Amino acid sequence: MNYPSRTIEEAVSEISKLPGIGKKSALRMALHLLKSDKQVAHSLSSALVNLVENTTFCTECHNISDQSICQICSSHRRERSIIAVVQDTKDVLAIENTGQYQGLYHVLGGVIAPVQGIGPNQLHIDALVERLRKNEEVKEVILALSPTMEGDTTAFYIRKKLAEFPIRISTIARGIPVGGDLEYTDEITLGRSILSRIDF
Amino acid sequence: MNYPSRTIEEAVSEISKLPGIGKKSALRMALHLLKSDKQVAHSLSSALVNLVENTTFCTECHNISDQSICQICSSHRRERSIIAVVQDTKDVLAIENTGQYQGLYHVLGGVIAPVQGIGPNQLHIDALVERLRKNEEVKEVILALSPTMEGDTTAFYIRKKLAEFPIRISTIARGIPVGGDLEYTDEITLGRSILSRIDF
Incomplete structure (x- = not known):
């Protein structure tokens, strides 16, 4: 596509690197930001930098965390x-x-x-x-x-x-989802759910 | 949702302000950025700031443009x-x-x-x-x-x-899309396309 301006071309190219975003959605987002208050783009921009620069990981469970030991790992109730x-x-x-x-x-x-x-x-x-x-x-x-x-x-x-x-x-149970229909469940899931049947 | 870190919560909240992006997609994008090289987030971030700060509009046609008169308006071939x-x-x-x-x-x-x-x-x-x-x-x-x-x-x-x-x-023609099926066209479009029929 032949974008009318270099700034929008760059923005579209960068936004479309995000997972699940194509060029068209990226353009829609860029135009949305252009129409909105500048502050929206600035907040988004600094939140992204902050995300990659200041996010740390729990040294115990390797989940994202603000502290070196995350809330779950440090909780006494778990x-x-x-x-x-x-x-x-x-x-x-x-x-x-x-x-x-x-x-x-x-x-x-x-x-x-x-x-x-x-x-x-x-x-x-x-x-x-x-x-x-x-x-x-x-x-x-x-x-x-x-x-x-x-x-x-x-x-x-x-x-x-x-x-x-x-x-x-152990592993989490595999079977028919709650609310799922037996008829439409794939054979592998249905087969597994019969093999690993539970007492009722 | 209870996010494990303030940085990711902020990022999700900002990303999900974009049109068509919900909290789940925003989280997926934030996690993608965290996994990618930091440079990806930095480029995206500066492209967004650049977009809202340096995009100008054509004074003639009000389209986005790098110059005060856009390529289309200044072209001699148009x-x-x-x-x-x-x-x-x-x-x-x-x-x-x-x-x-x-x-x-x-x-x-x-x-x-x-x-x-x-x-x-x-x-x-x-x-x-x-x-x-x-x-x-x-x-x-x-x-x-x-x-x-x-x-x-x-x-x-x-x-x-x-x-x-x-x-x-004038206005652009309204009618059945090329490749469209008459049977599945809504009545208003079909009705209009009969009223504004063209010589064949």
Whole structure:
């Protein structure tokens, strides 16, 4: 596209680098910012710089945090014997929103994906092993990873790595979603949900 | 949602002010920036500031421009007797992409929308009248506005305003889109396309 000005071309090019944003949406956003008060763009701009410059990570669970030990890790109300291993901060937020989990987390920062060049060493897996070695109070590790090929691979890898510890290793249940229709569930999910049926 | 850090909360809040972006997409973008090289966020940030601080508008057609007279208005290859009145820069780009139009533009900067508090005085309608008064070479004004209630209202308003000039005032054709199916076209469009049928 032939943009009428260099400034808007640059802005569109930068905005469209964000995930899920194409050139058209980027242009819409740029025009929106041009129409809005300048302060909107300035606040957005400084929030972004602040984000990458001042965000720190919890040294325990590797979740995003303002302090060196995050609120969850430092809370006395959390059950310290369970650790949920998740891919990302998004997943911590998702699980926290359920209100069903009171244990701690361990954020891997991704899943093993050879195609994208992400191996186990780029994830916080060794840190998890180290953490278990130090904290003998941990009795269970829940592998709360997405049921994708990469998620499953990562779960298998971690299970092998944790074999030395006398702890329970579990995974979140896979089955038919609440409100889901049996008829429209894919065979693999339905098959799994029959194999791992529970007492009623 | 209870974000794990103030920096990410701020970033999500600012990003989600952009049109079409909710909290979840904003979080995904913020996490993407955190994972990427810091330079990505810095470039985006400065492109945004640059956008709102250094973008200027063409004094003739009010389109976004790097110079005080834009490339289109200053070009000698454009037909100077036709002006297409459009809502936004987006529309200039869309029409330019067709390669079917060689005339000039006039960007209104919006359409009359009383619900959103946008009246004719906030648009560049008076500037259009002024422009026609100055340039006697203009022979036709094409009202290339979206066929919405607001677009039609604006078109009617402008037609009334331009009644004093001995020029042709046209509007872009409304009808069935190329490749569209008669059966699935809404009645209003189909009705209009019959009324404004053309010789074959």
